[in-house]
Amino acid sequence: MNPRRAFYHEEHEFSFRAGRDRTKRGGEDAVVCGAQTRQGRFCQSLPIREGKGRCLRHAGPHAARAHRERQLEGLRTGRVSPEEWNRAEARRAANRLSRAWRKDPWLPGATIDLGAHENTMRADLAARAVLDDIRTLAPAVADWLRWKFRRYRIDRTDWARWERVLVNDLPCRVEAAGPPPAGCEGPSLGANEAAARGAVWTPEDSADDVRSKRHCPDPIKVPPKVRGKGYGRRGRPRTQPADDGELSGLMELYRQNQATVGPMLERCATDGDRLALLRAMRDYLADPNEPRAQARWLSMVRLLRST
Structure with a gap:
């Protein structure tokens, strides 16, 4: 029997063997994070040394800070390349900005730059009479909308989901962000463009990566756990x-x-x-x-x- 017949295509075989090599560290036991995800599965990322068996995403803030200190020491000694350090620092900066937006959605910044696709998104919003100028949105809402445009209009072509984002999700986000603070009325062209130029990700980052998760359908999330024993109320x-x-x-x-x-x-x-x-x-x-x-x-x- 040809062993290649167990795979649907070469890409399937490549992803299988790459995942096996990443998670198998000698012996028969696979070392993975194992934290339960929203889809009811288990995280397959490699654990960090400081995370007590968890990956960087699930290890917690104390382990993440210790991991950064070890990376910084590796940069000084040459064990960590400058490119790897810059990628890690860019991701940490984006995470800090996302956490800051939870308290102040009008804080300037961006984590994605659509580049040439920015004009396409603005034209689409104007044609649908949804938004005259994206620069009037809170930076947190504008950044969220750019990520949705990349997912449903660049990486995929999902008109139904994009329509749902504009009709249902966008008004809720705008209402939750509230009115702009004093001094931020009207379009802030300079701040948004400067933030976009300093963004972390662009659509070209994964253009050649056919295995990107953004090209795949969204996984079905497991229903949230509701406490109680059939009485229709939360708690005991x-x-x-x-x-x-x-x-x-x-x-x-x-x-x-x-x-x-x-x-x-x-x-x-x-x-x-x-x-x-x-x-x-x-x-x-x-x-x-x-x-x-x-x-x-x-x-x-x-x-x-x-x-």
Whole structure:
């Protein structure tokens, strides 16, 4: 059997072998970060020495600062090339700017420069009557919009997603950014163009990289974890107050089993204890064979009947 038939094409084989070589450091065990991502998978990046098994993205700020100090020492001794150091510093500067934008979206700066595609984006916005001048947006919103244009109009051609960004997402971002501070009214041509020239990434960075993730469809994210056990509220359900619907159901359950549960309710010290007793009885009657509901109801019965 030809071993190459296990791959769909040469690009598939190349990416497979490159990933294997990156994650296999001698022996049979693969050394990867392993942090769970938003897609429900596990991070396959290589861990850094200071991260206790995590990569630079998931290691935390203290490990990231120690990693930078080691890179700086490697630059002094020649183990780290100037190109590698400059790429790492550019990424750190972009991350610092992104964190600063969370507090002040009107802080000047940019992390992407569309170059020749900037005029194409502005013409598209003007033709759709969405925005007259992108320079009137907060720098954080303008930078976010440029990244979306690169994803859906340069790296891909996804008109539906681009339309959704302009109609649904952009107004929400503009509203969240708020009005410009004093002295920033009107287009700020010089500041934005200077920030764009100092941006970190351009569309040409990955033009020759056919394996770029931006050319692939967006992965499906796993639904967020919601705490609770079926009661429709966040937090521990046995300690949460009952709404009108649940309270009416518990009162009906009390009227049906008043002879059994009435004496135990009289021994309860607080309203929270009475509510917990009725909820335990409801769960037990709903499924008497469920171990947790059965154990909770029996423990309450033994406690209240012995007092």
